[in-house]
Amino acid sequence: MSFLNLALMAMVVALLIPLYEAWRDEDIWQTMLSLSSISSKAAVMILLVSVLRDDWMIGVVGVIILSVGNAGFMLLAHILKRLGDA
Amino acid sequence: MDSYIYTITALLPLAAAMLVFQVNPYHALVIRGVLGAIAALVYTVLGAPDVALTEALVGTLLAITLYAVAVRSSLVFRLGVLKDDLSHPQDLTAPDATPLQQVVQALNTVFKDYYLRVELVPYFDREELSQALIDKEIHATCERGSGADDEEAISRPNAPDSCPPPYRTTTRLRRLYDIMNSELLSPVTQLSYVDLSTVGEMH
Numbered sequence: 196m197s198f199l200n201l202a203l204m205a206m207v208v209a210l211l212i213p214l215y216e217a218w219r220d221e222d223i224w225q226t227m228l229s230l231s232s233i234s235s236k237a238a239v240m241i242l243l244v245s246v247l248r249d250d251w252m253i254g255v256v257g258v259i260i261l262s263v264g265n266a267g268f269m270l271l272a273h274i275l276k277r278l279g280d281a
Numbered sequence: 282m283d284s285y286i287y288t289i290t291a292l293l294p295l296a297a298a299m300l301v302f303q304v305n306p307y308h309a310l311v312i313r314g315v316l317g318a319i320a321a322l323v324y325t326v327l328g329a330p331d332v333a334l335t336e337a338l339v340g341t342l343l344a345i346t347l348y349a350v351a352v353r354s355s356l357v358f359r360l361g362v363l364k365d366d367l368s369h370p371q372d373l374t375a376p377d378a379t380p381l382q383q384v385v386q387a388l389n390t391v392f393k394d395y396y397l398r399v400e401l402v403p404y405f406d407r408e409e410l411s412q413a414l415i416d417k418e419i420h421a422t423c424e425r426g427s428g429a430d431d432e433e434a435i436s437r438p439n440a441p442d443s444c445p446p447p448y449r450t451t452t453r454l455r456r457l458y459d460i461m462n463s464e465l466l467s468p469v470t471q472l473s474y475v476d477l478s479t480v481g482e483m484h
Contacts, residue, residue: 214296220305223308226312234315237319240289241322253325253330256330260334267342270342270346271345277353
């Protein structure tokens with residue numbers, strides 16, 4: 196129980212790294228990379244919380260966010276790529 | 282109550298502040314995705330998986346797609362050109378770029394600071410081009426200087442008289458003219474501003 200709590204705290208600290216990278220805006224693709232990193236990390240944190248609380252409902256939400264986040268990321272990347280070509 | 286809830290909840294105002302203080306619209310779009318992911322995490326941890334699912338599906342996926350379409354279609358500078366001048370529209374960075382390509386490149390450099398895209402709209406002849414400017418289909422025209430000066434056009438004061446620039450860029454928007462007049466440093470084009478309210482009375 197305590198170990199999982201510590202792991203969750205470490206994950207929050209790890210989430211701050213891509214947040215800082217998104218704040219230092221230089222390249223749009225760097226920001227996109229930090230978005231994908233944060234999205235995956237948030238989904239894994241949701242899965243960890245679901246294990247921590249022994250709640251399957253939360254775990255299902257984590258899995259759906261993990262898959263849907265990637266689909267949205269792909270759509271946004273396509274629009275940005277079209278923008279660079281034009 | 283578990284202690285980690287407070288740390289995770291503190292991430293939400295952090296991401297929201299990042300979104301609010303972002304000036305570049307495209308970066309703001311991506312940070313909106315970041316905010317959506319963190320909001321879904323916070324809602325789940327606070328015990329509302331249904332709200333988190335809605336945030337992930339609607340808030341992040343649909344909202345980002347709609348915002349992207351809106352930003353892409355609104356932040357654009359439409360420049361009307363003649364079809365004959367567009368010989369090689371693809372290679373803008375080639376060293377032997379045509380004068381029109383140099384103009385477009387200079388405009389791209391100027392408008393990059395204002396997050397505007399330059400979009401070329403080809404027309405067949407000069408009449409169609411000027412009519413499109415009057416009809417407000419395009420923001421500016423760029424064509425070869427004909428020599429005949431309009432009375433209402435303000436020509437650029439520091440243009441050299443001995444060698445007139447081959448192109449003339451005419452805009453109907455005062456703000457765009459001010460931006461180009463102060464920042465566009467291209468010897469290829471001459472700038473002028475046309476007030477459409479006076480042109481409408483003439484026709």
